[in-house]
Amino acid sequence: QITLQIDRHYITVPEGSTILEAARKIGIDIPTLCHIDLKGTCVKNNPASCRICVVEVEGRRNLAPACATRCTEGMVVRTSTLRVMNARKVVAELILSDHPNDCLTCPKCGDCELQTLALRFNIRRMPYNGGELSPRKREVTSSIVRNMDKCIFCRRCESVCNEVQTVGALGAIRRGFNTTIAPAFDKMMSDSECTYCGQCVAVCPVGALTERDHTNRLLLDLENPDKVVIVQTAPAVRAALGEEFGLPAGTLVTGKMVYALRELGFDYVFDTDFAADLTIMEEGAEILNRLTRYMNGDKSVRLPILTSCCPAWVNFFEHHFPDMLDIPSTARSPQQMFGSIAKTFWAEKMGIPREKLVVVSIMPCLAKKYECDRNEFKTDGSPDVDYSISTRELARLIRRANVGFTLLTDKEFDQPMGASTGAGVIFGTTGGVMEAALRSVYEIYTGRTLENVNFEQVRGLAGVRRATIDLDGFELKVGIAHGLGNARHLLEDIRHGRNEYHVIEIMACPGGCIGGGGQPLHHGNSEVLYARANALYREDAQKPLRKSHENPYIKTLYEEYLGRPLSETAERLLHTHYFN
Ligand code: HC0
Numbered sequence: 073q074i075t076l077q078i079d080r081h082y083i084t085v086p087e088g089s090t091i092l093e094a095a096r097k098i099g100i101d102i103p104t105l106c107h108i109d110l111k112g113t114c115v116k117n118n119p120a121s122c123r124i125c126v127v128e129v130e131g132r133r134n135l136a137p138a139c140a141t142r143c144t145e146g147m148v149v150r151t152s153t154l155r156v157m158n159a160r161k162v163v164a165e166l167i168l169s170d171h172p173n174d175c176l177t178c179p180k181c182g183d184c185e186l187q188t189l190a191l192r193f194n195i196r197r198m199p200y201n202g203g204e205l206s207p208r209k210r211e212v213t214s215s216i217v218r219n220m221d222k223c224i225f226c227r228r229c230e231s232v233c234n235e236v237q238t239v240g241a242l243g244a245i246r247r248g249f250n251t252t253i254a255p256a257f258d259k260m261m262s263d264s265e266c267t268y269c270g271q272c273v274a275v276c277p278v279g280a281l282t283e284r285d286h287t288n289r290l291l292l293d294l295e296n297p298d299k300v301v302i303v304q305t306a307p308a309v310r311a312a313l314g315e316e317f318g319l320p321a322g323t324l325v326t327g328k329m330v331y332a333l334r335e336l337g338f339d340y341v342f343d344t345d346f347a348a349d350l351t352i353m354e355e356g357a358e359i360l361n362r363l364t365r366y367m368n369g370d371k372s373v374r375l376p377i378l379t380s381c382c383p384a385w386v387n388f389f390e391h392h393f394p395d396m397l398d399i400p401s402t403a404r405s406p407q408q409m410f411g412s413i414a415k416t417f418w419a420e421k422m423g424i425p426r427e428k429l430v431v432v433s434i435m436p437c438l439a440k441k442y443e444c445d446r447n448e449f450k451t452d453g454s455p456d457v458d459y460s461i462s463t464r465e466l467a468r469l470i471r472r473a474n475v476g477f478t479l480l481t482d483k484e485f486d487q488p489m490g491a492s493t494g495a496g497v498i499f500g501t502t503g504g505v506m507e508a509a510l511r512s513v514y515e516i517y518t519g520r521t522l523e524n525v526n527f528e529q530v531r532g533l534a535g536v537r538r539a540t541i542d543l544d545g546f547e548l549k550v551g552i553a554h555g556l557g558n559a560r561h562l563l564e565d566i567r568h569g570r571n572e573y574h575v576i577e578i579m580a581c582p583g584g585c586i587g588g589g590g591q592p593l594h595h596g597n598s599e600v601l602y603a604r605a606n607a608l609y610r611e612d613a614q615k616p617l618r619k620s621h622e623n624p625y626i627k628t629l630y631e632e633y634l635g636r637p638l639s640e641t642a643e644r645l646l647h648t649h650y651f652n
């Protein structure tokens with residue numbers, strides 16, 4: 073333990089702590105643009121490159137970067153002397169000298185960390201502006217917009233993509249004034265191995281990486297009298313949308329969200345959770361199918377079975393593990409199952425022709441935009457889900473339409489595709505798909521009712537978690553990983569014959585969908601992720617039904633249309649195939 077003085081406070085911290093960490097412990101918010109450390113996950117970036125966090129340390133001539141200077145016994149630190157404040161201001165002014173000034177029209181306006189600092193440092197003029205701006209690329213992909221002239225070289229995106237996700241799609245190329253962050257050989261992101269997970273967008277402090285915005289397109293569709301526009305909302309959105317309206321992280325706004333979507337003009341407001349229950353029926357049947365064959369000594373059966381509902385994860389294994397495309401479940405994601413059922417069973421029932429129906433999804437995720445675009449999910453070129461908008465885009469629309477979100481009362485989803493069990497709700501957090509599957513697989517396999525549906529063993533934010541479940545004497549071994557780097561470790565083990573699991577759940581984003589690239593920005597605060605996960609477990613606990621196979625509308629769907637899980641119709645509408 074080390075005791076030091078920061079401003080007027082004495083503080084004792086563990087050896088090895090940096091000044092930045094020590095100061096944050098006592099509520100002194102030293103600003104930084106590059107540092108990020110999302111505790112409990114492996115999201116970290118500490119290149120000490122922005123130099124915004126400089127402080128004075130007694131006895132040292134030069135200012136010290138707080139993020140890279142370790143505390144020593146008896147150290148005296150000043151974080152807000154005039155010298156410190158002026159130095160920070162000059163650094164910010166220099167960054168701004170190579171940054172466009174189009175804040176008013178920047179998609180990050182209002183949520184930009186550089187803009188916030190300019191305000192905080194009272195920058196009222198740009199003393200170093202007027203020179204050339206470094207030339208950098210712009211790109212619009214299905215999910216992400218890259219506007220590199222706004223890049224400030226914090227390297228957060230690079231750290232997340234390389235170290236957390238191990239995708240390696242982004243890195244520094246060229247030198248000096250021409251340096252930029254891009255895929256190798258300055259390729260386009262769309263020609264790289266990018267999975268569209270959006271984690272680079274989630275940590276970008278400025279407007280260099282943002283989501284592809286579909287809000288204007290949606291407004292046109294909502295205005296069009298010839299269209300029936302329906303919406304599905306992903307599980308994780310309800311646990312985070314409130315943050316955009318000043319509500320504390322972890323506030324559940326399911327009912328307010330439904331009300332707001334009606335106010336925006338959607339004809340029907342449905343829930344992706346309904347399709348999550350449907351996913352469990354199909355994926356659960358696949359799990360049971362492979363397990364029984366395995367138990368009966370069938371050597372050809374491929375285990376473990378991997379979940380397949382996360383599109384960035386699907387993209388990742390297609391690129392990096394093309395030799396293992398037969399092990400993931402073939403079940404489509406809930407987003408796509410929803411679209412498929414909406415444009416067949418539901419549309420037929422309602423008498424709505426396919427060309428009149430627009431299916432929109434609200435997702436915490438940016439890869440979902442790319443998933444909508446995949447050819448496997450189109451009929452004669454027309455997508456099952458027309459497009460997806462993120463939680464942040466929805467918040468923008470709600471503000472634009474003058475909906476007083478916090479004052480709204482709770483409204484219920486439309487039926488039948490708004491009905492879900494608690495199992496569908498927890499899909500939105502890491503471990504949730506596994507827990508939902510276990511609830512159904514256990515009951516269907518053993519024929520017994522679970523006394524306690526909470527599988528605490530699979531919950532939490534540890535990067536890789538494992539559990540063993542007793543299925544009438546058969547020890548079912550399950551694993552959960554979130555973050556693609558963690559997934560890679562598991563897959564490398566499987567590739568080299570070191571597998572200990574029967575079923576594995578993988579989600580690309582740290583925390584699962586609650587931490588998705590389309591969610592309100594967490595600004596490096598991991599408490600936000602815990603609060604969102606707890607909110608989903610609370611909603612699950614309040615639901616009268618908590619197992620997917622008990623959803624009455626799912627039962628009707630099988631009786632009236634699909635027959636049974638893995639039937640020919642179910643295979644055609646609810647399953648997919650993979651390729652690299
Ligand atoms: Fe998810 Fe999903 S849980 S991927 O994280 O499985 O995005 O929230 O909508 O599709 O349901 C995201 C969240 C979904 C899907 C569901 C799954």
Ligand code: SF4
Pocket residue numbers: 216229232233237239240241242265266267268269270271272273
């Ligand atoms: Fe890397 Fe994900 Fe960003 Fe693509 S979206 S560049 S994979 S962090």
